[in-house]
Amino acid sequence: MTGRTPPLQAVHEDAGASFTDFGGWEMPVEFDSIRTEHAAVRESVGIFDVSHMGEIEVTGPDARELMQRLTTNDVPALDSGEAQYAMITDEDGIILDDTVVYNLPPEHDADYLFIPNAGHDGQMYDRWVDHRDEWGLDAEVSNRTDDYAMFALQGPDAEERLLDAVAEDQRTTICGLNRFGVVPATVGGVDCLVARTGYTGEDGFELIAPADEADTVWEQFDCQPCGLGARDTLRIEMGFLLSGQDFDPEDDPRNPYEAGVGFTVKLDTEFVGRDALERVDAEGVAERLTGFRLVDRGVPRQGYTVRDLDGEAIGTVTSGTMSPTLEKPIGLAYLPVEYRSPGVNVQVMVRGEPKKAQTQALPFLDR
């Protein structure tokens, strides 16, 4: 696949980053070391280039209606300047993508913005346009993925670092910004959207900036640059979903209740997949995304089989790593619901060898 590249690829190369393909994008996976980058975010602050994430804007009289009917959360509940985590599901309630829906502040041209995962922007743009036309709604849908760069400034010192970079008269607004709040802000003289969102379990901000001014914004932050390797380890410690691993509509279709994100499903709203999810909610699920830690030595990896103590296969690891914070091997797998309680003994097949493992409550890290 020919890679799409973030606006700052050359800057990252100069900083010594190594790269990987991520959803069709060639993205920095590691700058210094995953352990160093991970620790920076948990203990102070780090910055990620997440320009591979999609940006789709929706504007017009029926923008809210369109957003509501294609995402599982309660879009009308969002005031201007607020965001929410949501699933995008099909008619059967299967997760096609997870996203953050922003009701943009009035200063911005568009009404709503949502963030599909890397490489999903084209598919989601088509989905929005097709449904808009089918339902006869009056809304303009724009795929702005190539127009914007997106950075995530994450860690306990993120606010302090951001305050140094924003225009002086905006500092009070930034300090008062609630989790999932979004405001326009000037960073290094560049007009950005700044949201108190992110993916690491730490306090932090995501900055959406014009792609052609990305370097000016990036240069405002003299802190540890972090790659997607650290993003993965930070994410899994929190039990957050990774597109293509913890849900994959093609290879392992899952609904939000199985994936442990039923809190994003508001059955008193109308959206594609609602009726199917109402049935799932009433009937319950047979399997659920479950955390575990390896008791024996080794590292669980995606695709490893999970077995019961009799040796019967009961699931497959969707995400796994050595947790840099906990210094323990941890993972996620869809397991029968009877394995949901913490402390149940199972086995994980690590390169053909059964290793002792035990289910754990999520998140692995208390935040």
Place this chain on the structure above:
Amino acid sequence: MSFEIPEDCRFLDSHEWARREDGTVRVGISDFAQDELGDVVFVELPAEGDQVTQGEEFGVVESIKAVSDLYSPVSGTVVAVNDDLVDAPELVNEDPYGDGWMLDVEIDDESELDDLLSPEAYDDQIA
């Protein structure tokens, strides 16, 4: 970036090194290999007394991001294993030719060392 390539080591193209010591051959992975792997979090090695064969797998090294097989640069009997790597696998990153060594092997045939890449040839390979 330049990587350390000691003059007294010979290399497999899969990035393991061998160094002749007193009566044995010491084995580990190269500076380039540890850098490519990133943070090493787990090393699985054979036991003392096990046999290893030149060019065949003898263990596994895992970093946070990847799993890699380890291939033996020589054939012979394992006479010592670096047990420090059980609790401190990061020694492979910190000192790949020193404290991060993996095995001492009593070699069957000294001439096997001639099959390995010289420091110059290995330098060319990773350039």
